[in-house]
Amino acid sequence: MSTNHDLDQNQGPDQGSDSRAPVFETRDLSVHFRVDSPEGKVTVRALDGIDFTLHPGEIAALVGESGSGKTTLARVFSLIYPPTGGEVLVGGVPLARAAKDERRYYRDTQLIFQDPFASLNALKKIRHIVERPLRIHRIVKSRRAVADKVIELLERVNLTPASRYIDQYPTDLSGGQRQRVAIAKSLAVNPKVLLADEPTSMLDASIRLEVLNLLADLRDSEGLAVLYITHDIASARYLSDRINVMYGGRIIESGPTEKIVSDPVHPYTRLLLDAAPDPAHFKGSGHSAALDTSTAAPVDNSVEVLGCRFANRCPLARPECTSAPIPRYTSPDGRDVLCVLADQRSDFTPTTPTPAVTSAR
Numbered sequence: 001m002s003t004n005h006d007l008d009q010n011q012g013p014d015q016g017s018d019s020r021a022p023v024f025e026t027r028d029l030s031v032h033f034r035v036d037s038p039e040g041k042v043t044v045r046a047l048d049g050i051d052f053t054l055h056p057g058e059i060a061a062l063v064g065e066s067g068s069g070k071t072t073l074a075r076v077f078s079l080i081y082p083p084t085g086g087e088v089l090v091g092g093v094p095l096a097r098a099a100k101d102e103r104r105y106y107r108d109t110q111l112i113f114q115d116p117f118a119s120l121n122a123l124k125k126i127r128h129i130v131e132r133p134l135r136i137h138r139i140v141k142s143r144r145a146v147a148d149k150v151i152e153l154l155e156r157v158n159l160t161p162a163s164r165y166i167d168q169y170p171t172d173l174s175g176g177q178r179q180r181v182a183i184a185k186s187l188a189v190n191p192k193v194l195l196a197d198e199p200t201s202m203l204d205a206s207i208r209l210e211v212l213n214l215l216a217d218l219r220d221s222e223g224l225a226v227l228y229i230t231h232d233i234a235s236a237r238y239l240s241d242r243i244n245v246m247y248g249g250r251i252i253e254s255g256p257t258e259k260i261v262s263d264p265v266h267p268y269t270r271l272l273l274d275a276a277p278d279p280a281h282f283k284g285s286g287h288s289a290a291l292d293t294s295t296a297a298p299v300d301n302s303v304e305v306l307g308c309r310f311a312n313r314c315p316l317a318r319p320e321c322t323s324a325p326i327p328r329y330t331s332p333d334g335r336d337v338l339c340v341l342a343d344q345r346s347d348f349t350p351t352t353p354t355p356a357v358t359s360a361r
């Protein structure tokens with residue numbers, strides 16, 4: 001199938017990139033911030049030892065509570081935060097090289113915000129908003145081709161007939177329609193990846209699914225990769241191919257969505273699934289009933305821990321959870337978990353211990 005995406009297929013953010021390589025890959029990535037506190041300067045470990053992969057044509061979810069590091073990872077990919085340590089590869093080449101041509105990098109990597117107003121000029125008509133990236137990046141040149149492309153983009157995000165919307169202003173539209181315009185504007189430049197940070201959290205519940213379905217359609221029809229950031233594991237389950245559960249700056253469990261949902265290993269993943277609106281596969285888990293976060297304080301990423309950051313909330317914690325670095329366990333079906341409970345499972349094997357303690361402070 002020929003798609004717009006194909007037009008750019010052999011032109012990554014850098015000429016050396018490989019279109020079959022992961023769109024993004026991180027190895028032992030860390031991002032630390034030095035911040036003031038009543039006790040003086042401390043180091044906040046926003047990300048610690050992150051191994052993450054997003055393939056072309058895949059939707060990967062980052063799921064976790066506030067402060068777990070989801071946005072920080074997206075900001076590394078958006079060139080806002082530089083890594084403190086570890087590696088980031090984009091299309092198989094190091095981030096610094098991929099981002100040398102910043103204009104191209106930002107064309108390939110489009111952001112979808114929580115609040116569509118953040119990327120829409122309220123004073124301009126929809127026609128102007130969608131035309132602008134086409135003109136700036138010279139995607140199509142003649143006036144006629146630009147006009148046709150605007151119609152095509154609006155129809156691609158199901159704003160049909162486009163003529164109904166094209167002369168309206170963002171304020172004339174519903175939240176869901178505005179988010180569709182924001183997505184149409186992003187698609188105008190034939191991106192390789194959408195970084196979607198809570199793209200439906202400001203929308204009415206009734207239209208959230210429509211926007212999620214649109215992202216799934218774009219993955220299927222354009223081969224787009226999507227990094228989907230959410231607090232809500234139920235929506236990640238609905239939309240994503242792969243789920244990465246984050247806690248305290250680490251990915252504590254990741255794997256194909258169905259595996260994570262039907263057979264979670266980490267108690268925190270179980271907790272999230274139990275709290276989700278429709279955990280159909282998850283009813284009756286003996287452990288999960290014991291988990292209760294309602295009184296839990298937010299994770300303080302500036303406190304150094306030797307083992308697991310979740311141990312103080314985990315009813316299944318053992319002495320070694322806090323006395324030693326937690327080994328990473330992997331399974332042949334593509335799962336990865338940072339929890340000693342995996343040692344009870346014959347399908348998981350430990351890999352090298354993750355560096356739970358870092359030197360920056």
Ligand SMILES: Nc1ncnc2c1ncn2[C@@H]1O[C@H](COP(=O)(O)OP(=O)(O)OP(=O)(O)O)[C@@H](O)[C@H]1O
Pocket residue numbers: 033035044045046064065066067068069070071072073301
């Ligand atoms: N620029 C910064 N300076 C200092 N600390 C930061 C900065 N950006 C993020 N942090 C800290 O890093 C940690 C991770 O934050 P991040 O925003 O990535 O979490 P999140 O999972 O996206 O949360 P939310 O869902 O609320 O957006 C938090 O402790 C946060 O306070």
